[in-house]
Amino acid sequence: MKPNLEVNIGGILMKNPVTTSSGTFGFGQEYSPYVDINKLGAIVVKGTTLEPRPGNATPRMVETPAGILNSIGLQNPGVDYLIDHYAQYFAGLKTRVIVNIAGNTVDDYARLAAKLDGVPGVAGLEVNISCPNVKKGGMAFGSDPAAAAEVTKAVKNATGLPVIVKLSPNVTDITVIARAVADAGADALSLINTLLGMAIDVRRRKPMLGNIMGGLSGPAVKPVAVRAVWQVYQTVKLPIIGMGGIVTAQDALEFILAGASAVAVGTANFINATATLEVLAGIEQYLIEEQITDINELVGAAHR
Amino acid sequence: MKPNLEVNIGGILMKNPVTTSSGTFGFGQEYSPYVDINKLGAIVVKGTTLEPRPGNATPRMVETPAGILNSIGLQNPGVDYLIDHYAQYFAGLKTRVIVNIAGNTVDDYARLAAKLDGVPGVAGLEVNISCPNVKKGGMAFGSDPAAAAEVTKAVKNATGLPVIVKLSPNVTDITVIARAVADAGADALSLINTLLGMAIDVRRRKPMLGNIMGGLSGPAVKPVAVRAVWQVYQTVKLPIIGMGGIVTAQDALEFILAGASAVAVGTANFINATATLEVLAGIEQYLIEEQITDINELVGAAHR
């Protein structure tokens, strides 16, 4: 018998728990020659801001052991462009589309949320208060519980869409932020965003990245991400989208067992364009092998 | 011409910048069949507490992509045993021996420092306020600037030995802790200790480690460690011992260019018992190739 794979992420019904992580999958179109994106539970699109942004200086990406550092800096065409040029495409997809938003001020987040409210094809918002690659806003909101709560409230007030808040691992205690955001009305949480890191070019004696520091992602960060999901699952009752270094179904299952209801594949897409579908197939196979009829039974099972 | 390799870590003169990281090199003896430890600038020995400790449940170590998680839990024979059984051996070595200390209370740290003050063979103390693997003390001291300062003051008051404070990367802003510790009188800083992480056994549906969470080390964490050194170098004037994922001389040079005056090799010892000496040889070769006559000129050079 085919196990149930449907999960509910704070009101977003995903037909299966596999999605993509923001900034690693463009707007979906870029990967459609390789993956039938309609088979995914959802896609999360690139971080979107009020105004168009050019992003940071190059180089913007450097490899590190089992990981990459990126400092894209939220390059994006702006929310109006997204609504004008992508909404119709999103509406035609047979998967949920979640838009990741980022701002410099609380008001920016509220205005973004208001603009996206009711846009056809947009199933929910992922609120990025954890970007390490921008000077203003970004991680600053994600590392202070009061600011994180304020952003969450402002977004909730501005939209009827499900609101997922994306947390940063660059904090002393992620559960404090999770609780603040939950109390402020978030419908779900995404974790983790990238770890703040850097690399130095030994020959040039200069930082490798144009922007000096960047965000670490990929397999290297998986243990930190699984730990964050584990801790947050113990703290708040919200559904969690787990991410950070997922390459295989085994990796994804670690997150689910730690407490994630859904999982996002990020960096792995760059290496294996069909990673999402392979992760999905592997999860389904595991459920069958282990005779589990509903994926939701597995969520947080390692705590029991 | 042979370049100068000597560095001064807060009063500890090391004949070269290469040392070992606490807990990865035992008391030195374990590796002496493989490495002439007298060739190292210093060795840092296992975390020592007032009372003997049995450590955590097994399994205590698990591999992750380009890293390992450990949850040893400060197993050690206690400071009195160390003084009785190892001090003489330390005194006979031609390298500096730095003892890493950890306690449950501020008073524990002060008492440890007092006991080790004047012990022959002990060149300095590394104060571990960043161990993620113990319930009490450990990381709790390292993530609160006031507590970190208090421990530092107490240790400084209890000993005439150079005091190196070892910081945790599991904080929102490592520079805040660094500044607090510097203001409290630390002579030098070590960074980083391990990142809090975990792994789950998908078949058993249970955490891999007996102690559930553990500390992530190895190449995977290098970008986080280099970033921490870079940030702290910009913040305080203290000498820094950089560590976290150093495997090769190139890795070590990244830390030095970011601002570390010395570097410690940890996890890499397990894979390559002569990693320390290879790192040392590689640093020396680089200095010669780049015609740098004094290693100290290179410290922090990527900032300039």
Added chain:
Amino acid sequence: MSKVMDAKVLAVYPVAPETYYMELAAPDIARLAVPGQFVHVRCSDAQEPLLRRPLSIHMVSRPQGVLALLFRVVGKGTALLAQRQPGDSVNLMGPLGRGFTLPLPGSKVAVAAGGIGAAPLVFLVQELANLKCQVTVYVGARDKKNLLCDGQFAQLDAEVVIATDDGSLGFKGTVPELMRRHLDWRRTAMCYVCGPRAMMQEVSAMLSEADVPGEVSLEEKMGCGVGACLSCAVQIQHHGEISTKRVCADGPVFPSWQVVWE
């Protein structure tokens, strides 16, 4: 449409110091590719190095379904790739990117190749030959030993003019210096350039001066290779407005006068 595939290695051998030629069975790529496009290559099955590596399409044989690469070993990825043996398979994505704009048949065109930058230009010159263009290729290298593809260009009926930094073959100096002396701009319809950044910048400046249209093939560190991650940003000026373009999806070939060099 671009695809992901495992391609069998048919041949691999060194052709110059640290430089390898590799032939792969990749009929889909051979069929679809145009000059200037690239493939995104997984150099290891393990996670080290993690990312794919972009390599230009050096040549294709459509009837035989063969793709050829020409690459220099500069780091981990290319070193692992060079170790593959005939019969091994290599995971590829491609063809990717926007290639060169072909000129009108019979035009007189100039091609400037610096070092390993010659790699994509052989495929281009092949197509230019099909279009019966009158082609002059300026090939430069550090020295005679490192000169690449000059023979191939000649076989494709191009005029080949050589520059080496040390003068061990041809003109002693750089490709831009050589072009400045040798090229008759008035009769040149188009100029294609691939090589080190400084060389492409210098040739682009010359082209702008002479008011000759040109195209350059840029390099940038890549993540996805398909336009999704925005790693490979380059500043492009168009009608006075600067915008950020993606080398992988909007390039790697860009009009020489549109590139913001510094």
Added chain:
Amino acid sequence: MSKVMDAKVLAVYPVAPETYYMELAAPDIARLAVPGQFVHVRCSDAQEPLLRRPLSIHMVSRPQGVLALLFRVVGKGTALLAQRQPGDSVNLMGPLGRGFTLPLPGSKVAVAAGGIGAAPLVFLVQELANLKCQVTVYVGARDKKNLLCDGQFAQLDAEVVIATDDGSLGFKGTVPELMRRHLDWRRTAMCYVCGPRAMMQEVSAMLSEADVPGEVSLEEKMGCGVGACLSCAVQIQHHGEISTKRVCADGPVFPSWQVVWE
């Protein structure tokens, strides 16, 4: 003294499902090793897997300077090791750990081998044969196909008694069950055990009951292999006091009655 070395693979082949025999040129280890010791093996030159893997010394030939390993492929490391070809080299540290305590020459001893636990016991039985001991080996496996080393034990003049879970060869049942029926405890001076944890625990209990001294070879996840990292902890009870010992440096062989099993 233990060393780090690159050892050449002389031979490698499967001997049972997922089980490989490997011979390496390692004269220093062959010369120094005692039964029960292990080598710490780097299974990959890359960083995946990162750590070394402990493998028992299966046999040595001192005159030929040869070290033999017998290992089961259970994950990444052992899979990579099994792929090595003769002529390749493998980086080893060893010999490591504390081996078995040898009995008085001529004693009657029992040896219990469960599954891949047979690996270190061949070297042991070799030494016991040199000591002219009267050896009975109880060898167990899931089934006939997975039975290991029974022939080698017989060639070393040991009495070999076989148990398989499915009864496809010898006694149908486990090694402890077989020993309970077959073994004459009164005349046994010493018993050596290596196999799955549950089997070692059961045999240890039997030995304590019968008041026969025994030794078991324990396994624990290892980091350094040399006693420095304290990963491989095991609880050992001695004179009523429990202390934490290191499998790599204080073991892997421990007195059966001292191990705290749960």
